[in-house]
Amino acid sequence: MEKSYRTNNIIFATLVLLTLFTWILGQKDIIGDISEIIDGKAFFLILLSIAIIKVHLIGDFFMHLNTVSGFWRWIITLWVMLTGSFIAIAFLL
Amino acid sequence: MYIQESIKTKYPPGDLALWIFICAELLVFAIFFAAYAFTRASNIELFNQYQATLNTDLALLNTIALLTSSYFVVSAIISIKENKQKQSTRFLFLSIIGGCAFLIMKMTEYSHHMSEGINLTTNLFYMFYLSLTFFHFMHVILGIMILLVLWLNTRKGLYTADNHDGLVSGGAYWHMVDLVWLILFPLIYIMK
Amino acid sequence: MKYESQSVAKLYFIAAIGLFVGQIVFGLIMGLQYVMGDFLFPEIPFNVARMVHTNLLIVWLLFGFMGASYYLVPEEAETELHSPMLAKLMFWVFLVAGALTILGYLLVPYAALAEMTGNHLLPTMGREFLEQPTITKIGIVIVALTFLYNIAFTILKGRKTVITLVLLLGLAGLAIFFLFSFYNPDNLVKDKFYWWFVVHLWVEGVWELIMASILAFVLIKTTGVDREIIEKWLYIIIAMALITGLIGTGHHFFWIGAPEYWLWWGSIFSALEPIPFFMMTVFAFNMVNKRRINHPNQPAVLWALGTAVMAFLGAGVWGFMHTLAPVNYYTHGTQITAAHGHMAFYGAYVMIVLAIISYAMPMMRGRKACNSAASQIVEMWSFWLMTISMVFITLFLTGAGILQVWLQRFSDEPMSFMVVQEKIELFYWMREGAGLVFLIGLLLYVYSFFIGGKERTVEDKV
Numbered sequence: 033m034e035k036s037y038r039t040n041n042i043i044f045a046t047l048v049l050l051t052l053f054t055w056i057l058g059q060k061d062i063i064g065d066i067s068e069i070i071d072g073k074a075f076f077l078i079l080l081s082i083a084i085i086k087v088h089l090i091g092d093f094f095m096h097l098n099t100v101s102g103f104w105r106w107i108i109t110l111w112v113m114l115t116g117s118f119i120a121i122a123f124l125l
Numbered sequence: 126m127y128i129q130e131s132i133k134t135k136y137p138p139g140d141l142a143l144w145i146f147i148c149a150e151l152l153v154f155a156i157f158f159a160a161y162a163f164t165r166a167s168n169i170e171l172f173n174q175y176q177a178t179l180n181t182d183l184a185l186l187n188t189i190a191l192l193t194s195s196y197f198v199v200s201a202i203i204s205i206k207e208n209k210q211k212q213s214t215r216f217l218f219l220s221i222i223g224g225c226a227f228l229i230m231k232m233t234e235y236s237h238h239m240s241e242g243i244n245l246t247t248n249l250f251y252m253f254y255l256s257l258t259f260f261h262f263m264h265v266i267l268g269i270m271i272l273l274v275l276w277l278n279t280r281k282g283l284y285t286a287d288n289h290d291g292l293v294s295g296g297a298y299w300h301m302v303d304l305v306w307l308i309l310f311p312l313i314y315i316m317k
Numbered sequence: 318m319k320y321e322s323q324s325v326a327k328l329y330f331i332a333a334i335g336l337f338v339g340q341i342v343f344g345l346i347m348g349l350q351y352v353m354g355d356f357l358f359p360e361i362p363f364n365v366a367r368m369v370h371t372n373l374l375i376v377w378l379l380f381g382f383m384g385a386s387y388y389l390v391p392e393e394a395e396t397e398l399h400s401p402m403l404a405k406l407m408f409w410v411f412l413v414a415g416a417l418t419i420l421g422y423l424l425v426p427y428a429a430l431a432e433m434t435g436n437h438l439l440p441t442m443g444r445e446f447l448e449q450p451t452i453t454k455i456g457i458v459i460v461a462l463t464f465l466y467n468i469a470f471t472i473l474k475g476r477k478t479v480i481t482l483v484l485l486l487g488l489a490g491l492a493i494f495f496l497f498s499f500y501n502p503d504n505l506v507k508d509k510f511y512w513w514f515v516v517h518l519w520v521e522g523v524w525e526l527i528m529a530s531i532l533a534f535v536l537i538k539t540t541g542v543d544r545e546i547i548e549k550w551l552y553i554i555i556a557m558a559l560i561t562g563l564i565g566t567g568h569h570f571f572w573i574g575a576p577e578y579w580l581w582w583g584s585i586f587s588a589l590e591p592i593p594f595f596m597m598t599v600f601a602f603n604m605v606n607k608r609r610i611n612h613p614n615q616p617a618v619l620w621a622l623g624t625a626v627m628a629f630l631g632a633g634v635w636g637f638m639h640t641l642a643p644v645n646y647y648t649h650g651t652q653i654t655a656a657h658g659h660m661a662f663y664g665a666y667v668m669i670v671l672a673i674i675s676y677a678m679p680m681m682r683g684r685k686a687c688n689s690a691a692s693q694i695v696e697m698w699s700f701w702l703m704t705i706s707m708v709f710i711t712l713f714l715t716g717a718g719i720l721q722v723w724l725q726r727f728s729d730e731p732m733s734f735m736v737v738q739e740k741i742e743l744f745y746w747m748r749e750g751a752g753l754v755f756l757i758g759l760l761l762y763v764y765s766f767f768i769g770g771k772e773r774t775v776e777d778k779v
Contacts, residue, residue, distance in 0.1 A: 040200060051189060051310075055184075055188075058314065058315035090195070090300055090303060091300075094195050094196075094198075095296075099132075099134060099138060100134050111148075111155065121162075123316065142550060142552070143553070145553060146556065146557070152589070160581065245578045246577065252578045252581065256578065256581065
């Protein structure tokens with residue numbers, strides 16, 4: 033059970049760090065105008081990837097889908113990949 | 126029912142019926158997100174201009190509030206698996222606090238918009254921003270109500286190490302509310 | 318039948334079927350008027366036939382819902398009905414009021430009817446589906462309240478199950494939303510809002526709860542599956558039905574003068590309305606596959622499965638077809654709507670009422686569980702005749718609708734309404750033919766009640 037608590041803590045810390053990173057990317061006064069540093073598309077893709085990873089972590093660890101096999105194992109990941117692709121198509125094309 | 130970590134099951138933990146409900150909810154949000162993204166594609170300037178008026182600091186705090194709340198729900202489930210009802214009750218209480226914190230912060234944001242006279246008809250960006258966040262807001266309220274029931278049940282000692290399906294199902298719904306926000310936050314507040 | 322008082326449902330069911338026959342006859346008259354404009358003119362003008370066709374539908378479905386409630390609530394609550402007397406009395410009140418209203422439509426001009434019934438005191442007449450004279454509307458409210466009182470007190474004194482609670486929620490909603498029909502603002506936009514609050518919130522809201530609970534009851538009885546499993550499904554289905562149905566009202570606000578955001582809210586939420594219907598289909602087939610008993614009443618199971626499938630097709634798929642604002646911009650108020658309306662009403666509400674009638678009627682007529690094998694065969698024939706002809710009615714109307722949209726609204730040189738109507742005449746003829754088959758099916762259904770013989774057991778083939 034100690035292991036469960038530890039996993040939980042690690043996942044939570046990862047999620048918070050990724051969230052902070054996402055937030056920083058949106059801060060003009062901290063990092064300046066983002067378009068001068070990276071390409072707009074790359075900026076979008078970084079944000080989207082972080083979001084997808086976060087959702088996957090929630091599904092796998094918080095919702096315990098890592099204890100499942102088969103179709104339901106991927107239900108959340110599948111959802112975020114599909115939703116993410118739609119968003120990506122709209123933003124990039 | 127306690128699931129051994131080494132043995133994989135065919136269906137997700139908790140009630141399958143609730144998982145089907147979660148899927149339906151996720152589908153709604155997916156459609157909303159796609160609608161936002163595609164509408165933005167033909168109004169990029171408008172969307173970027175008004176996105177800049179949103180408060181990303183509050184949105185960050187809101188994300189962390191939801192994540193923390195979810196974290197406590199998971200902790201409550203781990204505790205119940207060790208038959209520690211008291212500890213589990215405390216964790217659930219903390220997760221409810223997290224949800225309420227989200228509601229309060231979101232309401233300050235809304236009241237700020239309202240004082241500026243912004244509503245659904247102001248422009249296309251605000252229409253989506255208000256619709257999406259408010260739809261999510263309603264889910265947070267529903268989620269908190271579910272957490273309250275779980276909290277009361279745990280206090281009454283209805284869940285044990287062998288029988289806590291209800292807790293896991295309710296928890297899964299709350300995580301769904303959380304993960305939807307994890308997309309909503311970058312999509313509406315930051316991506317451009 | 319476990320409780321004596323359940324038998325009041327019989328009156329309601331008989332009236333329902335009688336009015337159903339009437340509805341179909343007027344449907345056929347009207348169908349013919351589409352292609353022979355002066356058929357039965359001036360005795361029964363088109364607008365009157367249409368009013369009778371739709372009003373009879375609503376009234377007989379209400380009879381069916383009430384009968385279903387009187388039958389299933391005592392059994393679920395495990396107690397006699399609070400007041401069987403009141404149930405019988407209200408039956409006659411409702412039947413006489415309904416008959417007088419229909420006679421009023423047929424015998425005097427609508428304007429004269431309005432004057433006779435004092436419409437100027439509280440104007441509520443003249444709106445589609447809510448044409449009833451104000452005094453009839455007041456009668457409906459009295460009947461509905463008395464009915465609710467009777468049902469609620471039966472539930473309160475007995476066992477409370479999820480089925481009865483969902484049913485009660487649906488019935489209460491039905492009564493409450495009907496009250497909007499008494500508000501008839503001069504402002505046309507407002508008027509449309511309140512009109513939809515009755516029409517939409519009935520058929521795409523609370524009626525779905527009624528349907529789901531009746532379906533759950535029939536499935537529990539005919540499959541023997543655990544109540545807990547069925548109740549769980551019921552919860553999810555009604556949650557989805559309410560979320561999508563209530564906000565989905567927005568798909569009626571597209572072009573009535575409401576703010577633009579309704580284009581989005583209406584499109585998105587109504588696009589999800591098929592989900593609860595889809596869940597109902599999965600639910601029904603799952604339960605029948607998991608059945609613990611083979612119920613000897615085959616037609617009841619057939620109607621229950623049929624309603625799940627046809628409701629999904631008619632309400633779900635055919636509704637989705639024209640619910641998105643960019644599509645509806647072209648299809649609004651064409652024969653596509655008529656196609657959707659026919660299959661949705663038949664699939665969701667006609668078939669569920671026929672399912673409970675099919676399940677309950679044999680027992681109310683003194684049998685142990687079901688009719689004779691011969692009767693069941695005829696009833697299943699009627700099922701297929703009605704269902705298949707309804708599929709064809711829907712397909713023909715869809716064809717007519719697509720052509721209408723194309724000629725009248727989409728092509729480079731749009732034609733006028735009446736010119737287009739003439740061009741799609743062939744579809745109307747075919748629809749009328751399918752309608753005739755439907756009537757034959759319905760008459761077979763009625764006939765099946767009069768076939769006697771030894772009660773079928775599970776071993777007998779049908």
